[in-house]
Amino acid sequence: MSLTLHLDVEAWRRHLAQTRDAVPGLVPVAKGNGYGYGLARLADEATRLGVDVLAVGTSPEVAAVRAGGWRGDVVVLTAWSALDPTAVALLDDPRVITTVGRLDDLAEVGRRRPGARVIVELLTSMCRFGIAPDEVARVRSLAQGLDVEGWTIHLPLKASDGAREAAALAERAVAAVPAPVWLSHLSPAECVRLGDQLPVETRLRMGTKLWLGAPGTRRTSARVLDVHPVRRGQKVGYWQHRMPRAGHVVVVAGGTAHGVALSAPTAGATLKQRLTSAASGAMEAAGFALSPFTIGGRKRTFVEPPHMQSSLVFVPAGVPVAVGDEVPVELRLTTATLDEIVEG
Numbered sequence: 001m002s003l004t005l006h007l008d009v010e011a012w013r014r015h016l017a018q019t020r021d022a023v024p025g026l027v028p029v030a031k032g033n034g035y036g037y038g039l040a041r042l043a044d045e046a047t048r049l050g051v052d053v054l055a056v057g058t059s060p061e062v063a064a065v066r067a068g069g070w071r072g073d074v075v076v077l078t079a080w081s082a083l084d085p086t087a088v089a090l091l092d093d094p095r096v097i098t099t100v101g102r103l104d105d106l107a108e109v110g111r112r113r114p115g116a117r118v119i120v121e122l123l124t125s126m127c128r129f130g131i132a133p134d135e136v137a138r139v140r141s142l143a144q145g146l147d148v149e150g151w152t153i154h155l156p157l158k159a160s161d162g163a164r165e166a167a168a169l170a171e172r173a174v175a176a177v178p179a180p181v182w183l184s185h186l187s188p189a190e191c192v193r194l195g196d197q198l199p200v201e202t203r204l205r206m207g208t209k210l211w212l213g214a215p216g217t218r219r220t221s222a223r224v225l226d227v228h229p230v231r232r233g234q235k236v237g238y239w240q241h242r243m244p245r246a247g248h249v250v251v252v253a254g255g256t257a258h259g260v261a262l263s264a265p266t267a268g269a270t271l272k273q274r275l276t277s278a279a280s281g282a283m284e285a286a287g288f289a290l291s292p293f294t295i296g297g298r299k300r301t302f303v304e305p306p307h308m309q310s311s312l313v314f315v316p317a318g319v320p321v322a323v324g325d326e327v328p329v330e331l332r333l334t335t336a337t338l339d340e341i342v343e344g
């Protein structure tokens, strides 16, 4: 089985260091599948970058980045809940900064662990977590006895005017409790400008643009595990679909467990696409979905939906393909699980 990420480590690290240098107060975000690299790997890279704090998504991910060697402060981005035993236990950890998104929870954290390090989340147009702007004034008294390390503002990716929204919220919050403002999804320049407007420092959290920001530093490939000649009309696969043409069924590494199903666009979704496919005589015209695997210079169609760890794709007769070939595969790295990372 091999779905492989080929990484030009030197070039990637140059990009990471440049980003760190361009973003004062950068807080790298390592969460979920570790943006395809894994949390331990990102923890190691964050250590090399020499940043003072690393953000994780959920409370159990604190242990995951520490397993990767991280020794600095960790901020948990998901708002604290008394229903999360790991988050409750982490209140006692002096290197963990807890995000709090509700007034009741702020009171609860204060009761359970006086002196806990917290940042208070402000509700934005995201409408996810956070204290509403008109509740900000109440934070001052509730936060007494807590170590308020900042306010946090998480803007939508598609904000109509993110910088203005952030500035209005931040001014209101900082007037109530003067503390640094932690931001997401602003440009570094917008973040610096906001810092100049405020009497406190700003910090910018970044995941995708940091870890996945230099696409030229990586490529993903899938190994060809087997190849079988098929006749026109032959039934193939779990679902015994008939092949509309003669050619080869190619078994490639990469299935639903790798996140391949999610990245496979459905071909022929629109009438126009179907007509284009029909005109070019492609498999898509017969209802076969386009796969993310490129063989012989173009993306090939799935014979059927991906299996757990491999996929069946069809190539017409005459396309050279052999067992052991490494073929390009297009993956969204935030939803992919790779079998291995090969450094070059």
Ligand SMILES: *Cc1c(COP(=O)(O)O)cnc(C)c1O
Pocket: 029, 031, 077, 154, 183, 184, 185, 205, 206, 207, 208, 209
């Ligand atoms: C996940 C997350 C980020 C990082 O998002 P990217 O789009 O990957 O940069 C930043 N801030 C918060 C609060 C998050 O939850």
